[in-house]
Amino acid sequence: MGCRESGEDYYKIVNIHIYKNLDELKDLLNKYIYHKDHIIIIVGYMKIIYRGRASSEADYARRLLMIKPDGTLLIHEARGRDPVNWQPPGSICSFGIENQELKLRCQRQQYNEEVIVYFKDLFHIGVAILDVSNFFEVKGVERDIVDQIISTGLPIDRNAKLVGKEISTPHGKIDLVYINNERNIMYIIEVKNEKAGVAAVDQLRRYVEYMKQHSRGRNIIGVLIANGISDEAIKLILTYDFIFLNIRNLRIIKRERKLDTYLKDSSVNSLSS
Numbered sequence: 001m002g003c004r005e006s007g008e009d010y011y012k013i014v015n016i017h018i019y020k021n022l023d024e025l026k027d028l029l030n031k032y033i034y035h036k037d038h039i040i041i042i043v044g045y046m047k048i049i050y051r052g053r054a055s056s057e058a059d060y061a062r063r064l065l066m067i068k069p070d071g072t073l074l075i076h077e078a079r080g081r082d083p084v085n086w087q088p089p090g091s092i093c094s095f096g097i098e099n100q101e102l103k104l105r106c107q108r109q110q111y112n113e114e115v116i117v118y119f120k121d122l123f124h125i126g127v128a129i130l131d132v133s134n135f136f137e138v139k140g141v142e143r144d145i146v147d148q149i150i151s152t153g154l155p156i157d158r159n160a161k162l163v164g165k166e167i168s169t170p171h172g173k174i175d176l177v178y179i180n181n182e183r184n185i186m187y188i189i190e191v192k193n194e195k196a197g198v199a200a201v202d203q204l205r206r207y208v209e210y211m212k213q214h215s216r217g218r219n220i221i222g223v224l225i226a227n228g229i230s231d232e233a234i235k236l237i238l239t240y241d242f243i244f245l246n247i248r249n250l251r252i253i254k255r256e257r258k259l260d261t262y263l264k265d266s267s268v269n270s271l272s273s
Helices: 022-035 141-152 198-212 231-239 259-264 266-272
Strands: 004-006 011-015 039-051 055-067 073-076 085-087 092-098 101-108 113-128 161-169 172-180 185-191 219-226 243-246
Touching (some): 022 039, 022 092, 022 101, 022 113, 055 101, 055 113, 073 113, 085 101, 085 113, 141 161, 161 198, 172 198, 198 231, 231 243
Parallel strands (some): 185 219
Antiparallel strands (some): 004 011, 011 113, 039 055, 055 073, 073 085, 092 101, 101 113, 161 172
């Protein structure tokens, strides 16, 4: 397994067939992580282990893995837009060797979460320098929906009062926060101007968990507002006891609804189209 580099400065291919030297490869990949200006792209036969609030394991399979300069980890399979596993910006990633296999460990120390990846075989390794655009801003539907909610009130609780907009957290900015003091409820609102997938629900979950640590005993309810939702994402909505609102018709999947009811109800199924 060699680690000679070839290619232009903005994209280099690591030759993994020249030498069988995992130590050299490990050191090379860690060098790119520590430089904090390269994206590492690996296609290989890998096993994924997650440890944190729960635990899970995905056996060896051919997958694509990316590590971004800000610590983001994304692992993809052949289908679907959303990664099968991921860690957010700020994660600490490092390569090592265990049982004659290359090993990647990405940790979120503050929340005691980690993803461990074992590579039984490697097909491609590349390192790229990409640009960061500073001219993008939220326009159109997403901003319009946020403004509409602010002007007309939260559709699911007209007595709730807006207490915050674009609230900064370690996981990103919460779009809107509403509180109903009489019911002791805090609503965490995440707005997407596209069809929501697993990543959107997981992002909302991270916001809710963060706010629970700072809410002084309030009942925290996550609300996802999006232009449709995938079947995988709606399963998580129901699992986490969140609320989903469809931008197109503001139809609500009630928190008390069960998954089998959702799957049998064609009118609700249309939300994911």
